[in-house]
Amino acid sequence: MAKLVSIIGVTHNPMLAGMANAGSNPELARVRDRFGEFRESLRAARPDVLLCVGNDHFNHLFMDNMPAFLVGKSPMAKGTSAWERRIGLPDYTAKVDVELAKKIIRDGFERRTDFAFSDEFIMDHAFTFPLANLRPECDLPIIPIFCNVMAPPIPSTRRFFQVGETLRQIIEDVPGDVRVAALCSGHLSVEIGGPRPANPDREFDHWACDLIGTGKVQEAIDGLTFERFSRAGNYTAGFLTFVMLMGMAGGAPAAFWECMELEKMQTRVPFFHWDLG
Amino acid sequence: MSRYQLNKAMRQVGMSDDAAPRQRYLDDPAGFANDFEFTDEERDAFVGGEIGRLYALGVQPFVLLFFAQVAHRANVQGADGLVEFMKRYRQDVAPYGNPDFET
Numbered sequence: 001m002a003k004l005v006s007i008i009g010v011t012h013n014p015m016l017a018g019m020a021n022a023g024s025n026p027e028l029a030r031v032r033d034r035f036g037e038f039r040e041s042l043r044a045a046r047p048d049v050l051l052c053v054g055n056d057h058f059n060h061l062f063m064d065n066m067p068a069f070l071v072g073k074s075p076m077a078k079g080t081s082a083w084e085r086r087i088g089l090p091d092y093t094a095k096v097d098v099e100l101a102k103k104i105i106r107d108g109f110e111r112r113t114d115f116a117f118s119d120e121f122i123m124d125h126a127f128t129f130p131l132a133n134l135r136p137e138c139d140l141p142i143i144p145i146f147c148n149v150m151a152p153p154i155p156s157t158r159r160f161f162q163v164g165e166t167l168r169q170i171i172e173d174v175p176g177d178v179r180v181a182a183l184c185s186g187h188l189s190v191e192i193g194g195p196r197p198a199n200p201d202r203e204f205d206h207w208a209c210d211l212i213g214t215g216k217v218q219e220a221i222d223g224l225t226f227e228r229f230s231r232a233g234n235y236t237a238g239f240l241t242f243v244m245l246m247g248m249a250g251g252a253p254a255a256f257w258e259c260m261e262l263e264k265m266q267t268r269v270p271f272f273h274w275d276l277g
Numbered sequence: 278m279s280r281y282q283l284n285k286a287m288r289q290v291g292m293s294d295d296a297a298p299r300q301r302y303l304d305d306p307a308g309f310a311n312d313f314e315f316t317d318e319e320r321d322a323f324v325g326g327e328i329g330r331l332y333a334l335g336v337q338p339f340v341l342l343f344f345a346q347v348a349h350r351a352n353v354q355g356a357d358g359l360v361e362f363m364k365r366y367r368q369d370v371a372p373y374g375n376p377d378f379e380t
């Protein structure tokens with residue numbers, strides 16, 4: 001049967017897009033180096049396919065038809081959008097494993113998860129940022145899973161955890177020796193278009209990363225409410241994709257996790273890795 | 278309230294890859310507004326590019342940030358222009374805290 005061999009969660013903070021040319025910025029260099037280590041971990045896991053979890057920033061999905069969870073199943077996945085490219089965010093193109101994408105949709109129906117699907121979509125930096133930095137070869141088929149974390153009503157923390165569990169069960173039901181790695185991006189506390197600083201809540205960031213990294217499932221479900229997210233920053237529900245990873249991991253502690261503090265840049269950077277080899 | 282209509286109109290102006298909606302709003306904001314179902318208050322705020330009022334009405338802050346760059350005719354290509362824009366933007370929205378933006 002197929003195996004989920006590695007689960008990785010990273011940021012897609014556009015402030016970090018210049019890390020490849022960190023130059024004399026030691027904080028960006030630390031982020032770049034950690035991404036380099038994660039890139040090697042992913043390579044060592046020898047995945048055949050990447051299950052990519054992220055969100056859309058109103059480039060593709062909007063409130064005229066807003067799915068809670070959507071599987072991209074066109075033969076090719078491309079990104080990013082024109083305006084994101086103009087501000088230096090990376091492009092990425094990959095084949096989609098359409099058969100596995102369809103299996104996720106079909107099996108989801110039998111497992112109480114009704115995924116929406118799309119045959120025409122673009123990926124924005126929530127997908128292209130982690131992919132370009134962790135698998136720059138663009139050589140593996142992917143399955144993008146889009147999650148609504150920006151337009152309330154947003155699914156609960158419990159639901160994100162459950163959908164993660166469901167994805168793991170579906171993958172482990174795939175015949176053959178397929179090695180699947182899950183790759184996700186999300187956000188810590190973040191304020192966009194509001195009055196507070198861009199990454200306003202240091203205490204939330206460290207607390208929330210600890211919940212995921214150490215596998216405190218019930219505490220996460222009880223504590224990571226929409227109200228708590230909103231207090232930490234108006235789009236902090238972007239953290240929920242990491243909860244989905246915790247669901248995929250069955251609530252097990254991560255092999256490595258970090259809430260990297262960048263004092264000069266006044267932000268924190270999350271890293272999560274479950275090695276299921 | 279028609280927050281959705283406001284979000285839809287602002288997204289067309291601020292986030293389209295196509296420059297045409299942006300230019301049409303700048304040339305004739307009242308004409309642009311005719312395509313949407315606004316209340317009188319929403320229409321006034323949209324046509325006037327009044328960022329604080331729109332924010333207080335509960336639009337998506339993410340979308341508003343892009344709309345404001347057009348409405349203020351901001352040049353955000355350079356660092357100085359971006360800092361100046363953000364300073365003014367934050368002043369506009371600060372009095373209203375963090376309103377609910379659920380549609």
